[in-house]
Amino acid sequence: MIEIRNLHKSYAGHDGPVEVLKGIDLVVPEGTITAVVGPSGAGKTTLSHCISLLEKPTSGEILVDGRDLSHLRGRQLRSARRAIGTIFQHSALLRRITVAENVALPLRNLGVVQHEMEDRVAELLDRVGLLHKANAYPGQLSGGQRQRVGIARALALRPRILLSDESTSGLDPETTAQILDLLASLRSDLGLSIILITHEMDVVRHVADQVAALSDGRLSEYGSLPSLVADQDSAVGHQLLPVSALPLPPRFDLALELAYRDGAVDPEWFTRLAVDHGIRLALLGGTVEARGDIALGRAVVGIHSEQYRPAIEALDRLGIQARLRDDAARSTTHDETPLEVVA
Ligand SMILES: Nc1ncnc2c1ncn2[C@@H]1O[C@H](COP(=O)(O)OP(=O)(O)O)[C@@H](O)[C@H]1O
Ligand SMILES: [Mg+2]
Incomplete structure (x- = not known):
């Protein structure tokens, strides 16, 4: 931790x-x-350098399993660094030595004896699915394979923390997904605390348990991924599950933004509104996605203002939070009278 x-x-x-x-x-x-997400210049890499003990914080503490590592020096600092494995954006492998020798480097620097080193390297390469590439050179591997070798090397000294700063940037979506699945299995199998710095929201949605948004050196948002997606006021939530909506059809005069408040929303909610409550909705846009057995969902629906209140109440009982879309008063309909919104 x-x-x-x-x-x-x-x-x-x-x-x-x-x-x-x-x-x-x-x-x-x-x-x-x-x-950790945030625009360029927000301080993400600085945070990463402080965590990996490359930079000394001006003040504050960084505790790994309860021990403050941020103010150590010399040998203590070098030894503390082993608790933190770093994956670099361009895997940073040495080109003139084999995959196995690259993974062995941190062990060799530590003076681990040869046969133990060989066993550990084989175990690490097996862990990332690249045992068969042990004797290949980095130049003979794909980008995703090189990144996996970088992960094996980051794990060599049995760190408790794994830090990745944009490690999937520049990889194609399929390779990115494989790397993320690997990180997710390391989290679960080895109990690692993983900090994933990225600007790619797809990456975040795929694997993050928690999300921290950094903005101008401060955390602007911080919470579990489902809680941010469920929060209509969360800017990160909107970025994680974006919805682009069709215009309101003529017979509807209000647009509602919906968010699944918890992970157990009945997938038949749309039908139940119609059949059980006689509420007619137009589906204008939406995304529903599974995160394990949790459903994340956001949608924009059209409704007639006469049904606004019963709809909000019925949706609420179904675990869906609804609110008027900002541009709720319709733009392109036949009726010119301004709409009075029921509060
Ligand atoms: N070594 C440094 N010396 C001076 N300023 C720096 C240094 N490293 C980063 N900065 C500044 O800190 C800010 C945050 O940078 P960085 O942590 O790289 O942000 P991000 O990774 O989110 O893009 C930027 O304004 C950058 O210019
Ligand atoms: Mg950066």
Whole structure:
């Protein structure tokens, strides 16, 4: 488990220090994946460098399994770094040595004896499904295979934390999905705390248990992935499950935004509204996606204002939160009288 407490980081600038991280609090429990998202320049890589102990925080604490690693020096620092495995964007393998020798490097640096090293390297390559490539050179592998070798190497010293800064950027979607499945299995099998820094929302939706949004050095949002998707006010939630909606058909005068409030919404909700409550909806856009046995869902529906209140109530009982879309008053219908929205 990793706990980041009130982490600040400043760099020296022309006119005094520039604060890049302005008090970050983040907990990644054992066996979970936290995605860190945010625009370029938000401070993601700085955060990653602080966690991997490449940069010293200006203040604050980084605790790995309860021990503060952020203020160590010398030999203690080098030894503490072993608790954190890092996967780099371009796997950063040495081209002139084999796959097995690349994975062995951290072990060799530590002085592990030859036969133990060979056993461990074989185990690691097997873990990432590349035992058959042990004697190949990095140049003979695909991008996804190289990334898996990078993961094997990051695991060599049995870290408790795995840190990935944009490690799937530039990979095709299928390869990305394979890498993410591998990370998800490492999380579950080895109980790792994984921090996944990415700008790709598909990646986040695929594997993250929690999401932290970094904006100008602060966490603007932080929560479990289902809770952010269920929250209509969450900007990250909208990015995770975007919905683009058709225009309202003429017989409807209101558009509602819906979000599944919990993971157990009845898939027949649409039919039940119609059959049990006589409520007529137009489906204008929506996404429903399975995360394990949890359903994530968002939709935009059209409705007639006469049915607004019973619809909201019925949806609520079905576990779906509804609210008026901002541009709710229709734009292209026959009736010119402004609409009075029932509050
Ligand atoms: N070594 C450094 N010295 C000075 N400023 C830096 C340094 N590293 C990053 N910065 C600044 O910190 C801010 C955040 O950068 P970074 O952490 O790389 O963001 P991100 O990874 O989210 O794009 C940027 O404004 C960047 O210019
Ligand atoms: Mg970066």
